[in-house]
Amino acid sequence: MSHRLIISTFLLLIASSTQAQGPAPAISYARDIQPIFTQKCVACHACYDSACQLNLGSGEGVARGATKVPVYDGERGKATQPTRLFYDAFGKAAWQRQGFGSVLDAQGSQAALMARMLELGHKVPLQPNAKLPDDIVLGLNRENMCPLPGEFEAYAGAHPREGMPLAVTGLTDQQYQTLQRWLASGAPIDEQGLAPSAKEALQVQQWENLFNQPGARESLVARWLYEHLFLAHIYFEGSEPGHFFQWVRSRTPSGQPIDLINTRRPNDDPGTQVYYRLWPVQGVIVHKTHITYPFSAEKMARVKSLFYAGDWQVNALPGYGPGRRANPFETFEAIPAKARYQFMLDNAEYFVRTFIRGPVCRGQIATDVIRDNFWTLFQDPEHDLYITDARYRGQATPLLAMPGQNDDVGSVLSLWLAYRDKRNAYEALRRDSYTDLSPPGWSTLWAGNDNALLSIFRHFDSAAVNKGLIGEVPQTMWLFDYPLLERTYYQLAVNFDVFGNVSHQAQTRLYFDLIRNGAEQNFLRLMPADTREGFLDDWYQNSGKVKLWLDYEAIDDNKPTGLALDEKDPKRDFANQLLARYGELNVSPDPINRCVSAYCSRPGIDPVLRDAEQALSRLTSRPAAGLKVIEQLPEATMLRIETRSGKREVYSLLRNRAHSNVAFMLGEAYRYQPGLDTVTIYPGVLSSYPNFMFNIPAEEVPEFVAAMENAKDAKRFEAIVDRWGIRRSHPQFWQYFHDLSRYIRESTPVEEGVLDMNRYENL
Known part of the structure; x- marks a missing residue:
């Protein structure tokens, strides 16, 4: 098939050169095979972080096969060929011309590679709910081995317990037999789009x-x-x-x-x-x-x-061209700026998700520039000079260009310095121009709908965005105006190329650091002038002070705020007033993390769940220095609380890692402050990548919480995992894992999707 294949407007025909001719096969791919892949394989084999780029979410992906070429490579000197499914090629032959190899074709007397991988996994079952051997490497540290058919025997000899599905409760006997029969018959694919x-x-x-x-x-x-x-x-x-x-x-x-x-x-x-x-x-x-x-x-x-x-x-x-990509403000300057900004505000959660949650599936290049939890606010269009003042807009527009279009490796430093200076010139213009306006007050904040208040949680190399203000008052807050929101979207969503080289990726990461700083400076204008430097000192500790001096434009510490805030703790007072003023927009009331009375649970829920939430609230708002179990927790743990009547509620237990600053591309571990880590517990699935799950009868939640409070070391935490944990080897692992997706369907149906288990840990 040609690279410019004409596809039907409404019906995508999935082709496979292995498809059998003649009567329909006894086993139907659409009816019998894809549901098995969806249940047992897609959780690891989807998007760019599919092992070996083997995407099992469709017949097209299955027929495409696998490749040794990684998508994520932060050191490559040249951009690699994009391999987007349903986009860059169509059909098995076209993908093979791009270097993919079949996992479905038999090799002489040898069965297909997929059949052999499944056999290896099926013949060595896991010990039920036991911790896996330490020599099975999982998660982001696992090497992308991708053996070719001729390399399988060597792989199996070196990794006898690493067949497929990898290190997780595997296929049922019936599923295994169905897949092997299908593969033995030539793996016909009858899927239609x-x-x-x-x-x-x-x-x-x-x-x-x-x-x-x-x-x-x-x-x-x-x-x-x-x-x-x-x-x-x-x-x-x-x-x-x-x-x-x-x-x-x-x-x-x-x-x-x-x-x-x-x-x-x-x-x-x-x-x-x-x-x-x-x-x-x-x-x-x-x-x-x-x-x-x-x-x-x-x-x-x-x-x-x-x-x-x-x-x-x-x-x-x-x-x-590159110039038009670099500065969308010039490219689209004819369109009224208010229309552009208001369109983005109407669905602000969507736009923030595009660059915070993102479609690239592994985003540490971007996420290590943000803190583990913060709130996001938006500037009202009527108080945004870029919207209201044509003269200011004309001065600012040339300064809003973004790097990343020239990926010459040797020019990274010079490009960075040029764009940094241009951005700082814009920040100086913004600072001086806003000095002439009335002090910012509550009317400065956009409050048009329930997208106005957002919470972001980072989980190392991924992040999630939710409407409303979730969690304890965070260390930092961001305030987006139109120039900042549009630049962030273009830099991280439109212009970012996950297949790009080291220069492109470095420029993107470095400029996002400036974007974060700009969002912080916007917010600090709401704080009393004499407190702003103190906030910056807290946010940019140690080496961060060098970055403040070296790369960031000075903040305005003279212009007063229009808000009446408690001088002792203005940020917390601001948060409390924000919650009171915009209560109808805050779709995420959070008594578990922000308990202001003796009752730390949501009203109107089942009494047994109310008691469970009351107990869980004892784990929040406490640093790891006083709650040692935090040191044992991964970033995103799911709590499945089950009542005797058969009802269940799902909570996300998120570990918020603390850092002295997040201003540098490398050396995050050196800036980590583990004693200041905290946890947030909130109803719902607040991550696409669960790291672990506990299944707890509701009446045992107080006992679970007490055990967590007393877990001073790894041995005591392991006892908690032994009692309530759902390990990868649990006989009902998939039932519990997919119940998280069912929960999403019940609460927000359009958001349902198969979750990712690449980061599910071996606790």
Whole structure:
């Protein structure tokens, strides 16, 4: 198949050269095989962090096979070829030309590689709920071995207990036999792609018509909207559950099969006339890449009112290229800035998720620049000078360009210095210009809907975003204005290339450090002027002070705040007033972590769960120096609390790691302050990557909490794991693991997806 394969608009045909001819096989891939992969394999084999890039979420991914070439490589001197499923190639033969090898084909008298890997895993079962041997390396430290068929015997000899599924309760006998029969029959794939319903097809047509209207103004708006929605899993409100759509660029208009334009970035030159098209998201939905966005009649009316109601005009359409990628403020300057910002604010959780949770599945390059927990606020458009003052906007726009377009390794330092100086010139302009305004007050903060308050939790190389203010008052808070929100989105979502080289990745990481500092400085303008330097000293301890002096523009420590805050603890007073003022927007009330009375549980829940939450609250707001068990905990632990009536509630127990500063690319371990770690406990699944799970009868929660309080060392913690833990070897591991996804479906159905277990630890 050609690289420019024309795909049906609504039906993606999954091809396999191994597909049998003649009568339908006894075993159906769609009916019998994919459900096994979904239940037992996709949790490790999805997205870019699939071992050996073997993605088992669809027939296309299974037929594509595996490769030794890693996606994540922070040291490569040259960018590597993108290997995005359903995007960069289609069909087994095309993928093999890109270096992938089949795991389905028999090799002479030898069975297929997948069959042999499954056999190796099935013949050495795990001891039920026992800790795995230490010589089985798991998680991010595991070497990506990826044996070829001719290398399997050597792999099996060196790793006899590391068949598939890897180091986890494996396939049932029936599942194993079904897969082996299918593989022995040639592994035929009869899967057909997801097709929209008639109602969805009509809505797709309406949105494509909107995006593909003729006219320069309409074309520019469509380009901006596409660049802001290309990552979204779009769903039509009230339509088929589980159906999601994604914007792509096509050479063909609506009504014709999609001819995909598969550029490396969404804002690369398409080289031809572009039509924006919606196609169904194919394969199993996995939570880590599932960043949802709603479409409805109200949303369409909102888009029209924001972008098409005014009389603004476009004199000439901008081109493409590095300069246009580097500065979207110049590229789209004809579109009213208020419309652009307001569109992003309306669904701020989506935009923050695109660059904090992200679609790249392993993001330490970005996440090690942020603290483990913080709250995010947004500046009201009416108080954003970039929106309200054309003269200021004209001065600021040239200074808002971002690095990463030139990936010459030898130029990293010079590029960094140039963009750092440009950014600092902008910060100086912003500081001096805002000095002339009234002191910032509560009206400075946007409060338009429940996206206005967000909580971010980092779990080493991944992070999660949730609406509302969750957890104890954090050490830092961020305040986004439009220039900061747009730059963050472009730098980390639109312009970031996970397949890029070391120069591109370093420039991205270094500039995000400046973005974080800008968000902190924006927030500090709300604090009393004479406290700002003290906050910075706390946030940039030790080596961080060098970074403050070397790379960051000086903060305004003269302009007063318009808020009346307690001088002894202004940040906490601000948080308390924020919670009181915006209670109707705070969709995450949190009495477990912020208990202000004798009752530390949510009202209106089952009494036995209320008692459980009351007990769990004893573990929060205590540093590891006083709660030693924190030292034993991974980043994201799930607590499954089960009542005698059969009900269950799920809580996330998150370890918040403390650092003296987060201002440097390397040496995070040297800035770690373990004695200051804390935990946050909150109802729900607040991570795509659970690290462990406890299953606790509700009446035993007080006993569990007491054991945690008394667990002063690893031996005592292991006793807790032995009693309540769900280890990878637990006979019902998959039942409990997938129940987390069922919980998501019950609470927020559109957010459901298979969770990732690559980071599930061997406790």
